[in-house]
Amino acid sequence: MYFEQFYLSCLAHASYMIGSDGVAAVVDPQRDVELYIDEARKKGLRIGHVIETHLHADFVSGHHELAARTGPQIYVGAGAGATFPHVAVREGDEIRFGRCVLRILETPGHTVESICILVTDLERSPEPFAVLTGDTLFIGDVGRPDLSPGHTPQQLAGLLYDSLHGKLLPLGDETCVYPAHGAGSLCGRQIGAERFSTIGKERQTNYALKAASREDFIHLLTDALPERPGYFARDAEINRTGAAALADLPPLPALDAYAVLRAQQKGALVLDTRPQTQFGAGHIPGSVHIALSGQYAAWAGTIIGLEADIVLVAEDTERASEARMRLARVGMERVAGYLDGGVEAWKRENLTLEQVPQITVQDLARLIAEKRDQVQVLDVRRQGEWKEGHIEDARLKPLNQLARTMDELDPQRPVAVHCKGGYRSSIATSLLRRAGFRLVMNVTGGFDAWKAAGFHVATPDAARNYVQSWSRAKVEGYQERKIELHNWPVQVISYKLGGLFHAKADNVSPGANLARATGGTREEAEQVVLARAGELLARTQHRAV
The missing domain is CATH 3.40.250.10 (Rhodanese-like domain)
Incomplete structure (x- = not known):
């Protein structure tokens, strides 16, 4: 059986293609679907099924376009209220092709319609070897419980607890876990950097699965819930109806400096996508800077929203096109054009530039x-x-x-x-x-x-023995130290919260959470995170950033 994960770093989004006997299923596709079509062609597969684990709120899905171009059915949880042609799936429903069996688990909590998918390769075993968990269970985290109108976060958190403990944790410890998001996604709070895990590892190390009771779990997830980006509701609604094909978007116009100035005077927002040093050295007054190098689209959706008319400033035409594509992935389609010739064209017209030291x-x-x-x-x-x-x-x-x-x-x-x-x-x-x-x-x-540089850092006051936490509990013995793992600088933080010790390992540069764990002792928790971080870094090419 063919099984492949496609990871889109800029949105920390994972999608999947599963194939058997010439037929493939695509799960949680990104908006630009050409990569799935190309991969299916290379592997001699026909895309016969498209499955959404839920109505995604942080990006626009390509399910509608993929179905229109390749002819498969779209499957989505029965509670989604989807208005496009689809098959509404419920607990126990199965999708079979070749030697592959995909079995649906209804797992409400992140959203009411959320599903997980048990994956069985009958050539390997009659038992499932993996579960695609969507946004229900992440590596080191769980989905945020505030994305279904009509339900309070507390209600959704309770449903999520039931889904995790009633549907996922009873699976075998060796069952592989493949989520829809990784580190940096706005759908979780502390998602780990690994791309997959197992039920056994998550049972041991995932902080959210350590809650002593359903009530404690609800408090853990909702007492200090991060603010939900405003564009989430719009993206979920776009996905409910099905997004237009990217080919339907008009060509991206090249605008001269005075056309950009006129557009700005009429209310368009100038979005500068260049690196921060270039922006600081000189930029169009009033422009917003969001560099293309990072989680550009997520921040653009959060800061700008979907309703603004946008003019792009980029280093060249290719990067302007990429910037436009990445905006479309989160539903931002009102791009009026880009500054032809970049900031140099603006300079040549002797128009004003501003700087940020x-x-x-x-x-x-x-x-x-x-x-x-x-x-x-x-x-x-x-x-x-x-x-x-x-x-x-x-x-x-x-x-x-x-x-x-x-x-x-x-x-x-x-x-x-x-x-x-x-x-x-x-x-x-x-x-x-x-x-x-x-x-x-x-x-x-x-x-x-x-x-x-060794400058003073203010940290939780050990003398007061207290730091505000998600569960509003006391933290004891806060410690942090720096070490090297496989030539990478790693920061290890540990402390006691309640009856358990918590530890995490962060990559100091470029900056990412590598692993989190809990244990009965500080040494046990740190040993687990260092082992997991070491495994990840050993497989990672060290390059300058």
Whole structure:
């Protein structure tokens, strides 16, 4: 049997193709579906089935276009209320082709219509070897329980607990787990970097599966639920009706500098997708910066939304086309064109450019020492990152909340903005400049560089023996240290929460959670995360970033 995972890093999205005897099923396809069609052709497969584990909220699915181009049926959970032609599946339904059996498990919680798919290869065994868990169970996490209108997060969290403990955890420990998202997805809070796991590993290491009771689980997931991006509801509705084919989008016009200026004056938003150093060196006044190198589409959906008319600024035509495609993946289709010739064309017309100074952490340390009462240090990371360590006297304003909280800052005083590594902070500087802040600086390297330079880090106060946590519980014995694994810099954090020790290993550069675990002792928890992180890094090519 053929089984392949397709991973789209910019959206941390995993989709799958399963084939047997010339027939294939595609599960949770991304919007641009050419890769599935090409792969099926190479493997001599006909795509006969398209399955959605739920109505995705963080991206626009390609199920509608894939069905139109290749002719398969679309399967979706019976509670989805889908308006396109589909087969509504329920508990125990099976899809059979060749020696492959796909069995449906109804697993509400992330959404009411969520399903998981047991995968059996009859050539191997009559028992399933894997389960595709959609957004129900991730590696080291579970799906957020707030994406179905008509249900409270507490109700959905209760359903999710029942699905996990009634449907997934009873599966054999050796059953492979293949989720729909990886590290960085907005559908979870602390998803691990691995692309797959097993039921046994998740039972041992997934924090959400350690809750002592259904009530504790509900509190764990909902007491400090991260804010849901505004575009999620729109994307879910697009997926409910079926998105238009990408081929139906009009060609991307090339605009001269004055056409861009006129569009901006009429209300269009200029979106600069270049690297942060290029944006800082010179950009169109009033533009928003979201570099193409990171989770560009997710941040564009969060910051800009789906209703704005957009003009792109990119390094070249190829990157402008890529930027447009990646916006379409989250349902952002109102792209009026791109600046032909880039910023150089703007310069040639002697039009105004603005700059954002890029400062090092050493520069920031000097500013704080010399002008502590003048400079405002702004941290735009998430609250969970802040709690694990931050710069003394910095002000926390997570990037997704900055637009509505920046009025608490003084626009007449300098603002030095940092995040973990510099990507989010550059976005934040562009938002501040648009809002009228003139003295704005981006801290290159971010908090990772600050720690690496040995500057003071404020961490949970061991003397007070307390830090606010998702479950509002006490944290004891907070520790962090840096080591090297397979020539990668790794930060290990551990602490006691309730009756268990929790540990996690983070890749310091480029920055990603590698593993999380719990154990009866600190040594046990750290041993597990280091083993899992070591396995992952041993398979990863070390390259400069």
